[in-house]
Amino acid sequence: MNLEIQINNSTLPNARYVTWSPSPCRIRVTDPTGITGATVPVRLDRQGPATGGVIEFANTAGGPYSATLNLTLAKIGTSVNFFIRGVFGKPSSNDRDLQIRARASLAPPAFQNIASVPLMVRVRKNANKLSSAERDRVIAAFAQFNNQGMGRFADFRDMHVDAADFEEHHRAGFLPWHRAYLLDLERELQAIDPSVTIPYWRFDQPAPKIFKEDYLGKSDNNGTVSFSATNPLQFWTTDNVTGISRTPLFNTNSAPPNPMSENSTLALGADFASFRDMEGDPHGLAHTSFSGSIMSKQTAARDPLFFFLHCNVDRLWAKWQRTNSRFDIATPASFDPVNPGNKAGHNLPDTMWPWNGITNGGRPPFAPGGALAGSPFMSAPGPQPRVQDCFDYQGSVNLLNNLGFSYDDVR
Ligand SMILES: [Cu+2]
Numbered sequence: 001m002n003l004e005i006q007i008n009n010s011t012l013p014n015a016r017y018v019t020w021s022p023s024p025c026r027i028r029v030t031d032p033t034g035i036t037g038a039t040v041p042v043r044l045d046r047q048g049p050a051t052g053g054v055i056e057f058a059n060t061a062g063g064p065y066s067a068t069l070n071l072t073l074a075k076i077g078t079s080v081n082f083f084i085r086g087v088f089g090k091p092s093s094n095d096r097d098l099q100i101r102a103r104a105s106l107a108p109p110a111f112q113n114i115a116s117v118p119l120m121v122r123v124r125k126n127a128n129k130l131s132s133a134e135r136d137r138v139i140a141a142f143a144q145f146n147n148q149g150m151g152r153f154a155d156f157r158d159m160h161v162d163a164a165d166f167e168e169h170h171r172a173g174f175l176p177w178h179r180a181y182l183l184d185l186e187r188e189l190q191a192i193d194p195s196v197t198i199p200y201w202r203f204d205q206p207a208p209k210i211f212k213e214d215y216l217g218k219s220d221n222n223g224t225v226s227f228s229a230t231n232p233l234q235f236w237t238t239d240n241v242t243g244i245s246r247t248p249l250f251n252t253n254s255a256p257p258n259p260m261s262e263n264s265t266l267a268l269g270a271d272f273a274s275f276r277d278m279e280g281d282p283h284g285l286a287h288t289s290f291s292g293s294i295m296s297k298q299t300a301a302r303d304p305l306f307f308f309l310h311c312n313v314d315r316l317w318a319k320w321q322r323t324n325s326r327f328d329i330a331t332p333a334s335f336d337p338v339n340p341g342n343k344a345g346h347n348l349p350d351t352m353w354p355w356n357g358i359t360n361g362g363r364p365p366f367a368p369g370g371a372l373a374g375s376p377f378m379s380a381p382g383p384q385p386r387v388q389d390c391f392d393y394q395g396s397v398n399l400l401n402n403l404g405f406s407y408d409d410v411r
Helices: 132-149 153-159 162-168 174-192 262-266 272-287 305-324
Strands: 002-007 023-031 039-047 055-058 068-074 080-086 098-107 110-121 246-248 290-292
Touching (some): 002 110, 023 068
């Protein structure tokens, strides 16, 4: 007897990544040898070290979820659907550090092992709390994507320049645009190493590890950062300049900079129009807590720290969405009311630059990077995301909206 287990309805190894939200799965008999009746009972559970990620199972996306799932499979190979999701608070640390095990009862009541498939509970984590192995994979993926200035990272740096300021900032599309931007970059990094997610820098807490030579670099007196001999970011190059210009205006060892705290940010208001004031504080203040490239829009994306900073901005939005139940664009308070006077790119149905390739009508005269990177198993947000595609990021309104990322501390 043999079984095929599809995770995210795919047989591809690079589709074997799950978050806190339900992943659709299938199982079917591929070799019926030994099955005596028309059907066979099969039991699914999780295997792997205690330190690995943990998942739970359900028959339907809405649950109930449990540690095991009993199914009845037809000998003739009909697929049976089920769902899995990561158990909140128990993400993976390493690639495919757990397995789904399938056991079948060919001679009841005993069950015997038939098949297993490795997978990873992959979520975005606090940059200051990554294991050294997780940290090294992140910086290696960034370095490879930049490829000493010759890689595709240049497009991402060029997407975030002064000429694009009003596509990305000052209006309601600020948070949705940057969510798509992070996701695009994250998918590119995952094409290099599928175990990687963008870590977030909690700029309201001390984060001493990040600003060290073995991570994003230690700031020197000359305004640049230095790296350890083994750190691949030592070759970081943008705009034909090697190195990263960054001087913190706070003590990276003992204190955060001074932007609004997380609690105050979440308390800005339960309607989006109030919450998006966070573009100024804490977001803007986090940027200007340094001198160097990250302090101004034209140059900020030259520094990989930019993406760690914006990941926390996005996480704050995600946390606010969870707190106030603001995933559904049909809920008016989830977004600013549609205003026909809004600039294109800042209304819910608008496609966003540069992924839409539009270079006229007030858009910048260039559109680097092309379409948004695809996923091996997610259809959302599509190659030309609209503002409205960026809200239901875990598919809690509709599973088809799932963007395929979660935060370690946001349910
Ligand atoms: Cu920005």
